[in-house]
Amino acid sequence: xxxxxxxxxxxxxxxxxxxxxxxxxxxxxxxxxxxxxxxxxxxxxxxxxxxxxxxxxxxxxxxxxxxxxxxxxxxxxxxxxxxxxxxxxxxxxxxxxxxxxxxxxxxxxxxxxxxxxxxxxxxxxxxxxxxxxxxxxxxxxxxxxxxxxxxxxxxxxxxxxxxxxxxxxxxxxxxxxxxxxxxxxxxxxxxxxxxxxxxxxxxxxxxxxxxxxxxxxxxxxxxxxxxxxx
Amino acid sequence: xxxxxxxxxxxxxxxxxxxxxxxxxxxxxxxxxxxxxxxxxxxxxxxxxxxxxxxxxxxxxxxxxxxxxxxxxxxxxxxxxxxxxxxxxxxxxxxxxxxxxxxxxxxxxxxxxxxxxxxxxxxxxxxxxxxxxxxxxxxxxxxxxxxxxxxxxxxxxxxxxxxxxxxxxxxxxxxxxxxxxxxxxxxxxxxxxxxxxxxxxxxxxxxxxxxxxxxxxxxxxxxxxxxxxxxxxxxxxxxx
Numbered sequence: 001x002x003x004x005x006x007x008x009x010x011x012x013x014x015x016x017x018x019x020x021x022x023x024x025x026x027x028x029x030x031x032x033x034x035x036x037x038x039x040x041x042x043x044x045x046x047x048x049x050x051x052x053x054x055x056x057x058x059x060x061x062x063x064x065x066x067x068x069x070x071x072x073x074x075x076x077x078x079x080x081x082x083x084x085x086x087x088x089x090x091x092x093x094x095x096x097x098x099x100x101x102x103x104x105x106x107x108x109x110x111x112x113x114x115x116x117x118x119x120x121x122x123x124x125x126x127x128x129x130x131x132x133x134x135x136x137x138x139x140x141x142x143x144x145x146x147x148x149x150x151x152x153x154x155x156x157x158x159x160x161x162x163x164x165x166x167x168x169x170x171x172x173x174x175x176x177x178x179x180x181x182x183x184x185x186x187x188x189x190x191x192x193x194x195x196x197x198x199x200x201x202x203x204x205x206x207x208x209x210x211x212x213x214x215x216x217x218x219x220x221x222x223x224x225x226x227x228x229x230x
Numbered sequence: 231x232x233x234x235x236x237x238x239x240x241x242x243x244x245x246x247x248x249x250x251x252x253x254x255x256x257x258x259x260x261x262x263x264x265x266x267x268x269x270x271x272x273x274x275x276x277x278x279x280x281x282x283x284x285x286x287x288x289x290x291x292x293x294x295x296x297x298x299x300x301x302x303x304x305x306x307x308x309x310x311x312x313x314x315x316x317x318x319x320x321x322x323x324x325x326x327x328x329x330x331x332x333x334x335x336x337x338x339x340x341x342x343x344x345x346x347x348x349x350x351x352x353x354x355x356x357x358x359x360x361x362x363x364x365x366x367x368x369x370x371x372x373x374x375x376x377x378x379x380x381x382x383x384x385x386x387x388x389x390x391x392x393x394x395x396x397x398x399x400x401x402x403x404x405x406x407x408x409x410x411x412x413x414x415x416x417x418x419x420x421x422x423x424x425x426x427x428x429x430x431x432x433x434x435x436x437x438x439x440x441x442x443x444x445x446x447x448x449x450x451x452x453x454x455x456x457x458x459x460x461x462x463x464x465x466x467x468x469x470x
Contacts, residue, residue, distance in 0.1 A: 134305050143329075
């Protein structure tokens with residue numbers, strides 16, 4: 001049997017181990033994107049609407065953090081969560097929670113930086129009208145985030161793409177433990193090094209398919225929303 | 231009867247607005263009280279838009295003093311402005327009006343009906359659900375007017391509300407302005423259209439190069455301008 005054929009067989013047969021791996025991958029990455037959005041969008045909006053000394057520097061650093069190396073983030077979170085680290089007593093190392101934390105750190109700067117740009121562009125357009133309507137600072141942020149929501153989907157997708165694709169951070173803090181912290185990317189890395197190419201290829205196909213499906217759904221939702229709200 | 235307007239009179243004493251090295255308004259002293267519409271005229275760059283933004287409270291003055299009913303700072307709760315190029319919120323037409331209603335504290339339950347009334351007033355009936363950014367230029371102008379009226383203002387500022395509109399749309403806006411003014415709302419508007427100034431103006435404020443050159447009742451201003459610049463402007467000369 002060729003590698004490709006058995007990979008396809010694995011995917012189509014609904015292998016329970018494969019299913020568990022896919023499920024955990026999605027759970028970790030989507031949770032990380034959600035948490036990162038709750039941090040990144042308000043922070044991006046705050047940066048977009050305020051002026052303070054050092055703001056430009058913060059923006060430059062934030063933009064640079066979009067390219068944080070996953071292994072370095074993994075190492076930093078590992079040191080924080082390891083038994084002798086400051087957060088060691090929580091016992092989170094080598095758990096899915098640790099993976100969520102690491103991916104949140106990777107994704108939040110992406111969402112914050114892209115949100116900042118999106119919201120600032122809209123702010124330039126809305127500024128006079130909102131001032132004339134006597135809208136306070138919190139109301140401004142709420143209005144801008146709501147009205148930019150379809151554009152912000154792009155920021156979330158960029159964040160999800162990053163989370164779903166990375167292996168460096170979660171393999172360090174998760175440990176790639178079978179049935180517990182093994183995700184698609186960590187499994188692909190492991191199976192490839194072990195020489196089990198069919199499983200690695202099968203997982204690769206599933207991963208890419210999922211990313212395409214999620215992007216398609218988000219794109220469709222964005223188009224539908226724009227048709228409604230202009 | 232409406233309760234007395236809380237913002238009036240608006241008094242400007244020696245107001246100067248500078249943007250970098252450019253003086254946009256140059257020692258303007260002016261009082262805006264109740265009554266028929268006040269119309270700002272003058273060539274491009276005379277400072278009409280800046281003056282409207284100053285009296286709305288959107289632009290801080292560099293020098294001089296502005297007071298609303300004696301107060302040096304008064305949030306624009308009873309003032310509204312129609313910008314020359316209004317921004318459309320990324321919402322439906324009715325959604326734009328409901329937003330303005332919410333901003334003035336109209337309870338949620340009342341917003342739907344009130345928005346429909348306001349849209350009917352400006353001739354946008356039936357377009358409630360259209361995304362605001364898909365409206366034509368004239369429709370957007372009228373929506374922005376409905377949004378301004380949603381604030382139930384005592385003073386309404388209009389910055390060239392009919393620039394680039396066709397005669398029918400212009401008439402629709404002018405009719406609305408007359409109706410608003412008749413209800414006791416003080417209208418302050420700028421225009422390029424001297425015919426419109428004569429049709430709507432109770433008094434005229436003539437600006438040139440950031441200075442207030444002449445002000446007076448509309449009939450007097452057009453019949454017997456006192457300044458050389460105003461005479462030349464009315465005669466259609468190009469003031470540089």
